[in-house]
Amino acid sequence: MGNGSGLYRYDGKDIKLYQNNPSNSNSLSSNIVLCIQEDSVGNLWIGTRGGGLNYFNRATGKFKRYLHDEENPASISFNEVYCLKPDEKGNLWIGTDGGGLNYFNIRTQKFEPISNGGDTHAVFGSTKILSIIPASKGKLWIGAFAGGISLFDIATRTAKHIGANTPYNKCDVFSVRKIDHNTLWIGTWGQGLIAYNIKTNVFKIILDQNTSSRIRNISLGKKGEIWATTIDGLFYFPTANASYTLIKNENSNFPQFSTVLSTDAQTVWVGYENGSLGKINLIPKKFHSSLKEYPFTTSSINAVLTNENKQTIYLAVPQGLTQFQPCAHKIRTYPFAWGYHTPLAYFPATNSIICASTYELYEFHTQTGMFQKLKFDKSFPAELRNKEISSLYVPAPQSCWVGGVDVTYLITRNPQTDFWGVSKILYAGSKGSISESHHTSCFLLNKQKILWIGTSGGGLNKLLDAKSAFVYYKQDDTNPHSISNNFVECITSDKTENIWVGTQMGVNKLNVKNGTFKCYKVQDGLTNDRIKAITTDAKNRIWISTLGGISSISKDGNRIRNYDSGDGFPNNIFITKSISIDYWGNIYIGSRKGLVWFHPDSITDNTQLAKPLLVDCWVNSQNILNWDIPLTDKCVEQMTQLTLSHKQNSFSFKMAAIHYFNPSKNKIIYLLDGYDTRWHTANREQIALYKNIPSGKYTFRFKVSNSDGVWNNKEKSICINIEQSRWLSWWAIFLYILFISGCGYYIKQLSKKIRWIDSIKSLDIKHKQKFVRNSVEPSRVDSDSADTLFLQKIISLIVKNIANPDFGVEELSGEMNLSRSQLYRKVHILTGETVTDLIKDVRLKRARQILSQPSAIISEVAYMVGFNDPKYFGKCFKQQFGISPKLYKNKNNAIKEHNLPTTEE
Numbered sequence: 001m002g003n004g005s006g007l008y009r010y011d012g013k014d015i016k017l018y019q020n021n022p023s024n025s026n027s028l029s030s031n032i033v034l035c036i037q038e039d040s041v042g043n044l045w046i047g048t049r050g051g052g053l054n055y056f057n058r059a060t061g062k063f064k065r066y067l068h069d070e071e072n073p074a075s076i077s078f079n080e081v082y083c084l085k086p087d088e089k090g091n092l093w094i095g096t097d098g099g100g101l102n103y104f105n106i107r108t109q110k111f112e113p114i115s116n117g118g119d120t121h122a123v124f125g126s127t128k129i130l131s132i133i134p135a136s137k138g139k140l141w142i143g144a145f146a147g148g149i150s151l152f153d154i155a156t157r158t159a160k161h162i163g164a165n166t167p168y169n170k171c172d173v174f175s176v177r178k179i180d181h182n183t184l185w186i187g188t189w190g191q192g193l194i195a196y197n198i199k200t201n202v203f204k205i206i207l208d209q210n211t212s213s214r215i216r217n218i219s220l221g222k223k224g225e226i227w228a229t230t231i232d233g234l235f236y237f238p239t240a241n242a243s244y245t246l247i248k249n250e251n252s253n254f255p256q257f258s259t260v261l262s263t264d265a266q267t268v269w270v271g272y273e274n275g276s277l278g279k280i281n282l283i284p285k286k287f288h289s290s291l292k293e294y295p296f297t298t299s300s301i302n303a304v305l306t307n308e309n310k311q312t313i314y315l316a317v318p319q320g321l322t323q324f325q326p327c328a329h330k331i332r333t334y335p336f337a338w339g340y341h342t343p344l345a346y347f348p349a350t351n352s353i354i355c356a357s358t359y360e361l362y363e364f365h366t367q368t369g370m371f372q373k374l375k376f377d378k379s380f381p382a383e384l385r386n387k388e389i390s391s392l393y394v395p396a397p398q399s400c401w402v403g404g405v406d407v408t409y410l411i412t413r414n415p416q417t418d419f420w421g422v423s424k425i426l427y428a429g430s431k432g433s434i435s436e437s438h439h440t441s442c443f444l445l446n447k448q449k450i451l452w453i454g455t456s457g458g459g460l461n462k463l464l465d466a467k468s469a470f471v472y473y474k475q476d477d478t479n480p481h482s483i484s485n486n487f488v489e490c491i492t493s494d495k496t497e498n499i500w501v502g503t504q505m506g507v508n509k510l511n512v513k514n515g516t517f518k519c520y521k522v523q524d525g526l527t528n529d530r531i532k533a534i535t536t537d538a539k540n541r542i543w544i545s546t547l548g549g550i551s552s553i554s555k556d557g558n559r560i561r562n563y564d565s566g567d568g569f570p571n572n573i574f575i576t577k578s579i580s581i582d583y584w585g586n587i588y589i590g591s592r593k594g595l596v597w598f599h600p601d602s603i604t605d606n607t608q609l610a611k612p613l614l615v616d617c618w619v620n621s622q623n624i625l626n627w628d629i630p631l632t633d634k635c636v637e638q639m640t641q642l643t644l645s646h647k648q649n650s651f652s653f654k655m656a657a658i659h660y661f662n663p664s665k666n667k668i669i670y671l672l673d674g675y676d677t678r679w680h681t682a683n684r685e686q687i688a689l690y691k692n693i694p695s696g697k698y699t700f701r702f703k704v705s706n707s708d709g710v711w712n713n714k715e716k717s718i719c720i721n722i723e724q725s726r727w728l729s730w731w732a733i734f735l736y737i738l739f740i741s742g743c744g745y746y747i748k749q750l751s752k753k754i755r756w757i758d759s760i761k762s763l764d765i766k767h768k769q770k771f772v773r774n775s776v777e778p779s780r781v782d783s784d785s786a787d788t789l790f791l792q793k794i795i796s797l798i799v800k801n802i803a804n805p806d807f808g809v810e811e812l813s814g815e816m817n818l819s820r821s822q823l824y825r826k827v828h829i830l831t832g833e834t835v836t837d838l839i840k841d842v843r844l845k846r847a848r849q850i851l852s853q854p855s856a857i858i859s860e861v862a863y864m865v866g867f868n869d870p871k872y873f874g875k876c877f878k879q880q881f882g883i884s885p886k887l888y889k890n891k892n893n894a895i896k897e898h899n900l901p902t903t904e905e
């Protein structure tokens with residue numbers, strides 16, 4: 001991607017920026033990039049404003065510049081390159097914004113400005129060539145600003161002007177695209193979008209000046225769809241003869257579209273006038289969400305209910321109770337003036353809804369639209385009126401369970417008097433009652449008439465019947481088959497009578513036959529461990545809403561699929577128990593920003609495969625392109641083999657899964673054949689790291705999946721040969737044996753002496769390394785030896801820059817006035833570590849010092865020592881010291897409370 005700030009490379013995760021460096025002639029000549037063209041081997045031609053033409057060699061990472069030279073007639077004619085078109089031999093046709101058309105011969109490296117007797121304006125009626133596309137064999141269509149459209153003959157270097165005696169004779173042409181064999185679409189600046197019939201020589205208006213007068217760019221999709229960017233928005237035509245759809249950018253900061261690129265059948269990229277980038281997914285998941293005209297589009301949907309036999313949805317929103325018919329797009333809201341979080345329960349027999357405010361119960365009559373406070377008989381206990389209500393559940397037509405703080409009770413209606421009475425009261429924590437908790441959170445009466453009650457803090461309760469005692473299911477750290485968490489948010493049952501329990505730490509499947517739980521968490525594939533709502537569809541699939549999106553679990557429990565805002569709904573944060581399923585199987589889920597609904601059968605996997613790409617490679621912590629002696633003659637992306645010496649036995653690869661539909665959910669697994677025994681899942685940085693690999697032949701392999709978990713079986717592989725040390729080659733070993741066997745006892749004694757000397761040296765080195773490693777506490781380096789003074793300087797520089805996460809090997813070598821390789825060798829000899837590991841050691845040991853203070857906050861400490869991610873800091877800390885930062889801090893605080901020496905002391 002190019003804009004006014006340079007050239008960008010995006011692999012779905014990371015963006016790398018190439019910019020002009022005035023002191024480096026191999027950098028980009030200008031940061032204002034106007035056009036990009038890839039050649040047959042993957043190298044790039046870049047047209048710039050003010051910097052002429054650039055050639056980017058991806059193998060070397062260097063740019064070659066082609067600039068206008070007044071004294072060289074074979075140089076490019078102008079330094080503003082607006083468009084590029086290669087021919088079949090790799091030569092380039094170049095449109096400049098002021099110097100006319102140029103031809104570049106790739107073999108001779110010479111430019112030929114196309115002119116008529118030296119006059120470039122005379123050929124096309126303009127020197128501003130803004131569009132070049134192929135015409136019939138040996139010809140090109142040329143679009144020019146203030147020059148209209150011309151047909152250019154390559155052999156004769158002459159042009160035939162099109163549109164004489166028409167309003168488009170000298171129009172300002174920004175873009176030309178060939179739509180079919182006989183039709184060109186022409187984007188103009190001031191006269192709209194025009195179609196030109198090559199056969200009949202007739203122009204036709206597609207978008208007139210009143211609709212959109214200024215067209216910047218036209219792109220043709222793989223299925224014949226057409227995209228046109230304008231200052232008024234993006235126009236989409238399914239076919240050349242179809243009517244258009246206008247897509248506008250809702251962000252007023254950059255409403256104007258500049259360019260468009262249809263890369264495949266799924267994704268369209270758009271560039272905005274301010275240099276920003278946008279993406280349109282053409283095949284989104286069939287999730288529906290609140291439309292702009294709905295009053296609850298941005299509201300929190302606190303509860304959802306569906307009518308049994310009509311497609312009518314009832315939503316508890318801050319404004320009141322909303323009746324919503326999705327198919328008919330009919331909405332009606334009935335205001336109420338009580339609590340924000342409003343539990344709902346549906347009475348099918350009377351076609352009414354029970355609503356709860358903080359302390360009161362109401363009945364909403366769907367036919368009249370009226371609310372009526374429930375009337376209780378004289379037996380209703382007075383203390384229940386002051387209990388906050390948290391949940392409702394209707395087990396039978398004229399009864400309702402009410403869950404509250406410290407108490408749960410069942411109320412029933414007397415049909416003759418219309419009064420309600422209390423049939424059963426369960427006080428939390430009482431003997432034979434529900435478990436002690438903050439409040440009752442949810443209910444379920446399954447087909448066996450077993451009542452399941454979820455609590456907030458007291459786990460799951462089971463009541464067989466009114467005469468039976470409760471059975472309690474609580475978290476037990478000693479039992480891996482217990483429920484994962486005591487804070488239960490929601491319950492449902494599947495078609496095989498298993499009970500599914502959503503908690504604040506994963507979803508649990510209870511096998512009612514043996515009483516064991518199977519837990520699903522983030523590590524098993526869920527979007528988030530905080531489960532908000534749960535239901536089962538007609539095919540016994542489990543659908544779960546969380547604080548991170550929506551997950552589905554297959555009926556056999558072996559496959560999990562995750563969906564987030566990238567799949568078509570506006571918000572990933574869903575509301576507790578706000579879920580319902582209608583007569584036709586549609587599922588409705590309430591979120592913080594509106595309602596999401598879908599039919600489970602419409603949510604299918606994306607079958608377009610991701611492509612594996614090797615993005616970068618490091619050997620001994622040094623980028624493969626920065627070695628004095630090149631380790632590969634190809635660009636990293638095209639590298640298939642790598643030969644390393646026995647000293648270059650630590651290496652890492654950065655990988656990418658190229659699939660832009662929802663790239664954050666793409667996955668990568670990798671394996672080093674000959675070393676690894678299993679596949680590894682790539683970390684968040686998508687880097688595979690290997691250290692101190694023995695000499696031998698290996699194959700690094702990795703595979704990728706798209707955002708729906710569909711794997712591409714075509715792997716990317718790199719053959720790696722780590723050469724044996726010459727001192728360990730077969731002929732060297734043979735000489736060693738021959739030497740030793742021929743020298744007799746004297747040589748054996750000498751050999752022992754040599755080995756003894758070597759061991760002393762080894763001990764000396766190990767002692768030195770041990771001393772240095774023990775000295776790498778930022779405040780404990782106090783020796784005066786030359787080596788230690790050298791390390792003192794390094795450590796002081798690291799400590800000085802410890803809060804800077806970008807301070808690394810490159811910056812340290814610059815401060816020490818040493819090359820990377822010199823710094824690496826010196827540090828490795830003294831410490832046995834790489835420079836990167838040394839920097840990390842100092843950061844972590846400094847963090848350990850700070851964490852010894854009672855007031856230290858772990859996340860702040862992470863940032864103080866140069867870690868951008870507290871989670872990653874915690875992982876590194878535990879790897880280094882065998883204890884998490886939290887446990888380490890708590891341990892030291894406990895020791896200090898008893899006036900004992902701390903871990904540091």
